[in-house]
Amino acid sequence: MIRALVLSSLIAAAALPVAAQNAETLADLRAELMRLAQDLQSLRGELVAGGQSAMQAAGGTGALDRMNAMEAEIVRLTARTEELQNRVDRVVADGTNRIGDLEFRICELEDGCDVSNMPITGMLGGAAGGGGAAVAPAAPSVPEAPASNGGTPELAISEQADFDRAKAALDGGEYQAAADGFAAFANAYPGSPLTGNAHFLRGEAMAGLGDTSGAARAYLDAFSGAPDGPMAPAALFRLGAALGLLGQVQEACVTLGEVPRRFPNAPEAAEATSTMQTLGCQ
Structure with missing residues (x-):
């Protein structure tokens, strides 16, 4: 449980930008595979309807064998994209739960923080040691604010x-x-x-x-x-x-x-x- 708390921030780093992008990419890929399967079925229908002459022009009965092999590969790839999508969904759900756990744990350590009024953690994509005390590090430099030119977002007036x-x-x-x-x-x-x-x-x-x-x-x-x-x-x-x-x-x-x-x-x-x-x- 304790390890899960800190892993929330780390899961968020991986899941937040990647999960949303992969979801769109995998959805596009599945759509392309479906279109390809439909085109392949249409081509097979035309080939069969064309009779012996069409079959010979396509290279003989081996053409149907090649189409069957391609269709089998499309089915395999479609199943693979669905598997990857499910994996991304699990990472997003797990990352959301873990970052919520860490926020809850930090709230418990804060004076005046009411855990019953904590906002619900938003869905990402829609992201054993020994004793001793940590040494407070020196403050790192903070990047300058982006300029309102060169394609970067412009700032509001105030x-x-x-x-x-x-x-x-x-x-x-x-x-x-x-x-x-x-x-x-x-x-x-x-x-x-x-x-x-x-x-x-x-x-x-x-x-x-x-x-x-x-x-x-x-x-x-x-x-x-x-x-x-x-x-x-x-x-x-x-x-x-x-x-x-x-x-x-x-x-x-x-x-x-x-x-x-x-x-x-x-x-x-x-x-x-x-x-x-x-x-x-x-």
């Missing part, structure tokens, strides 16, 4: 200003104001290209306040919202480190182990490995 205001509060050590500002930003602009940064920086502000469980939730939001985004390595690393600080060592070890596996070239990969050694991860 969007950049609201983000900059919260960022200035964080830079000035006003952690509560920064946490409130980034939370308000994420609620006001859920589809913003800056929302992932806002979740991550809210985690930094919560960490500055000493609210490790709140920081863990914010890092989880940052990672699960964009598991392949520019902040994903840092968010996953900080989530693992926060779990270690909360005493959830086994979950922390599994989470931190995913950083070098998923992002081997990121600076956080080495930091995660070092933190795992501090935690005594096996």
Whole structure:
């Protein structure tokens, strides 16, 4: 059960972008296979209706054998796509359940968090260690906001200003104001290209306040919202480190182990490995 809790964030990283894309691709593939099967049946009907002359023109009785072989292969491929689709569906369902479990566990660690009022986790795609305490890592750099040109989404009129205001509060050590500002930003602009940064920086502000469980939730939001985004390595690393600080060592070890596996070239990969050694991860 405990291992399942931390695996939720990792399942989300894999399932969120991939499951939706694969579902569409597999659906398209099945449709193409059905069309191909229909064309093959139509061709066989024309060949049989054409009589001996048509059969000879197609290469003799071997033509029907080849058609039968192709039809059998189409049936095999169709079954395979259905199998893959079922597998994707299971990953999505399992990932959704696991990330819900982790959110519930973090809520239990937060003061004032009412588990009975937690929102239902949205469907993805529609994503043993020893003792010791984790060492709080240095804050990673945050990518600049995307420019409103070059095909990137343009920001709302007050969007950049609201983000900059919260960022200035964080830079000035006003952690509560920064946490409130980034939370308000994420609620006001859920589809913003800056929302992932806002979740991550809210985690930094919560960490500055000493609210490790709140920081863990914010890092989880940052990672699960964009598991392949520019902040994903840092968010996953900080989530693992926060779990270690909360005493959830086994979950922390599994989470931190995913950083070098998923992002081997990121600076956080080495930091995660070092933190795992501090935690005594096996």
